[in-house]
Amino acid sequence: MTVSHRLASYGTSIFTEMTRLANEKGAINLSQGFPDFNGPAFVRSAAIDAINAGHNQYARMSGVPPLNQALAQRWRRLTGQIIDPDTQVSVTNGCTEGIAATCLGLLNEGDEVIIFEPYYDSYKPCIEMCGAKAIVLTLAAPEFALDHAALQRAVTSRTRAILVNTPHNPTGKVFSRDELTFIAELCNRNDLVAITDEVYEHLVFEGEHVRLATLPGMKDRTITLSSVGKTFSLTGWKIGWAIASPDLSRCVRSGRQFLSYSVATPLQHGAAEAVSAGQEYLDGFLRDYRRRRDLLCDALEEIGFVVYRPAGTYFVLADHTPFGFPDDRAFCMHLVDRIGVAAIPPTPFYDNVEHGRRLVRFAFCKRLETLHAAIERLRGLRR
Numbered sequence: 001m002t003v004s005h006r007l008a009s010y011g012t013s014i015f016t017e018m019t020r021l022a023n024e025k026g027a028i029n030l031s032q033g034f035p036d037f038n039g040p041a042f043v044r045s046a047a048i049d050a051i052n053a054g055h056n057q058y059a060r061m062s063g064v065p066p067l068n069q070a071l072a073q074r075w076r077r078l079t080g081q082i083i084d085p086d087t088q089v090s091v092t093n094g095c096t097e098g099i100a101a102t103c104l105g106l107l108n109e110g111d112e113v114i115i116f117e118p119y120y121d122s123y124k125p126c127i128e129m130c131g132a133k134a135i136v137l138t139l140a141a142p143e144f145a146l147d148h149a150a151l152q153r154a155v156t157s158r159t160r161a162i163l164v165n166t167p168h169n170p171t172g173k174v175f176s177r178d179e180l181t182f183i184a185e186l187c188n189r190n191d192l193v194a195i196t197d198e199v200y201e202h203l204v205f206e207g208e209h210v211r212l213a214t215l216p217g218m219k220d221r222t223i224t225l226s227s228v229g230k231t232f233s234l235t236g237w238k239i240g241w242a243i244a245s246p247d248l249s250r251c252v253r254s255g256r257q258f259l260s261y262s263v264a265t266p267l268q269h270g271a272a273e274a275v276s277a278g279q280e281y282l283d284g285f286l287r288d289y290r291r292r293r294d295l296l297c298d299a300l301e302e303i304g305f306v307v308y309r310p311a312g313t314y315f316v317l318a319d320h321t322p323f324g325f326p327d328d329r330a331f332c333m334h335l336v337d338r339i340g341v342a343a344i345p346p347t348p349f350y351d352n353v354e355h356g357r358r359l360v361r362f363a364f365c366k367r368l369e370t371l372h373a374a375i376e377r378l379r380g381l382r383r
Helices: 012-025 040-052 065-079 092-108 123-129 148-154 179-189 246-256 265-275 279-303 328-339 368-379
Strands: 091-092 113-119 133-140 159-165 191-199 222-227 237-241 307-308 317-318 361-362
Touching: 012 328, 040 265, 065 091, 065 265, 091 092, 091 222, 091 246, 092 123, 092 179, 092 191, 092 237, 113 123, 123 133, 123 279, 133 148, 148 179, 148 317, 159 179, 179 191, 237 265, 279 307, 279 317, 328 361, 328 368, 361 368
Parallel strands: 113 133, 113 159, 159 191, 191 222
Antiparallel strands: 091 237, 222 237, 307 317, 317 361
């Protein structure tokens, strides 16, 4: 028995592989992007209270009303736009399922979707499972700037959507207002849908997070995806959402209903408390992550890496070539085998793999003690 031809080439996720190696070898795991600390107590308590209150059966497919309402109120606070929680908010099993549901409900055979590499590894498989094609444009180091001319050339009569991840994993790039305005103008001029993955929306250290849906003409042609996992350190809850016009929401829901249908009911009630959190929580969250970013980036530079300090997210890309390894995979295997630190070789996020061979991705969503221990091990590279 063989894997379908659409998925056979993807093999095992690099996240699965590197976390397995970290566990086998006792390495400190700076590869997969999950925190090694707990999410806030007030959110966890709300989920426990929901379990004890009997919220343990199937939820409605679009989400439990308290969460949909909290997300609509949050969207109004963030954007000034008033949306209907029942027709414009769809709860998903994490942002990853939101991407899959969006593709299944939106794309037809032969459609094209423009994505930017390095890309989150689910984007291409989700697009290709629908019989559509991913058109890949490179964000090249060191600036990872958007090539306006290349993007304009990539739009054809078959283009259905442009998928934008900002803040961007793994580069840490925060798309500028000018870049997003150019994307919005292309979408408006060519009748395209924008799909935005904004799970790191509250992790912006430099610049500003601009929501594409707020730009002229984009409110009714943008599907905005996010989740509770990154902002509230609850990645295992897998509570995500899609915010879109009623028409585009129907596309998302048409795909969702044949995937998992509904999302864990008590965790949705907990997520409603999370997304209602005030600015004090978000300010502290960003402050703590800035400290982690600066700690790791400063140490990597001192050890000898060329560091591309991220403007957002909780990942940092660094150039490993000063240490003499031929490519990213060889370097990451040495790290996990001999140094005792697991990181991600980023070539699986590229079609044009030459752009990723000299890079390595580290996650800093870890306790300060974990980062200090990893840094001490990484200093072994100089020895």
